[in-house]
Amino acid sequence: MLRRRMLIMLGVVLLVVLALGGYKAYSVYQQIQMFSAPKPAVNVAVAPARELSWQNRIPAVGSLKALQGINLSLEVAGTVKTLQFESGQKVKAGQVLLQLDSDVETALLGTAQADLGLAQVDFGRGSQLIGSQAISKGEYDRLNAVFLKNKAVVAQLKASLAKKTIVAPFNGTIGIRKVDVGDYLASGTVIATLQDLSGLYVDFFLAEQAIPRIALGQAVQVSVAAYPGETFQGRVSAINPKVEDTTRNVQVRATLANPDNKLLPGMFTNLQVLLPNPKVEVVVPESAITYTLYGNSLYVASEQKAKDGSVEKDAQGQPKLIAERRFIETGERRDGVVVISKGLKADEQVVTAGQLKLTNGAHIAISPDKTQDEQPSPPHAD
Missing domain, CATH: 1.10.287.470 (Helix hairpin bin)
Incomplete structure (x- = not known):
């Protein structure tokens, strides 16, 4: 009787073990099937690499200065007898501005x-x-x-x-008057500023390495915060023959016209010196580049190839696409695009959105990228 009970218990335990083993084996089988199943394609946005006539530039910052600008001041002391100008007035050379007693x-x-x-x-x-x-x-x-x-x-x-008389030494616009009739003025007192706004200088500094690339007459594009999106054209008019000892920079001056008197002396400027001989370069949107310590890279949308070299197609008969990671060398960046100097050819499709979800060789599906439609088109030759 005892032996029979032991056999029954042993059979029950064996059945439980077999049941658990079968359940585990089925779970492992399901996991294997799940991991072996093809992953769904990752939706990404792409844009073509384009060839553009690219004019290299040297960026810099500077400040504006009037072609002629002075502070009108007195050489001798005296009492103001007459004032013959108003604040903001345009005056002619030789015009009497102030008369002392x-x-x-x-x-x-x-x-x-x-x-x-x-x-x-x-x-x-x-x-x-x-x-x-x-x-x-x-x-x-x-x-x-x-x-x-x-x-x-x-x-x-x-x-x-x-x-005892102050006259305008040149044509220009006089600033805000700082004296009144009857004031006693000591010698050296500034009565106003006089600026010739018909043209302006922009003074800026460049690194000494840029000296071989700049020359008199080179075009310069100037922009100021007061007029966003607007550029003013100028030309390099002077290059300082001495490099600063402390900064190792050379001072450069450009001259630009100011017909509408929009620009004022003292304004901070962003400028770019246009270098000659534009070259055809391959450019891509900035959003396509991934910058890391190990190098810059991007993903290229490539067609998946079978072992025999043919292009694999999906159920709709379209070529299957995979993400191919490439390390590239980048050049100048401007207006939302980057020059690719090595690692990419023109007309290749690069991923511009969705890179964080990608790995090398991942299946991808192209979806429209609205952000690219909103960006300004890259500039052509300047």
């Missing part, structure tokens, strides 16, 4: 001119008498010296009187 200098000039007249008469009379030896040579020399001295005094007073 000059009554004392005018009176002194009158006295000096009277003395000069008398000295001139005495000298003229002495010139006639010296010929007949009516006066000595010493007296003649004294009369000549008195005449020259009075003449110099008149010239000195005229110069001092001229300093």
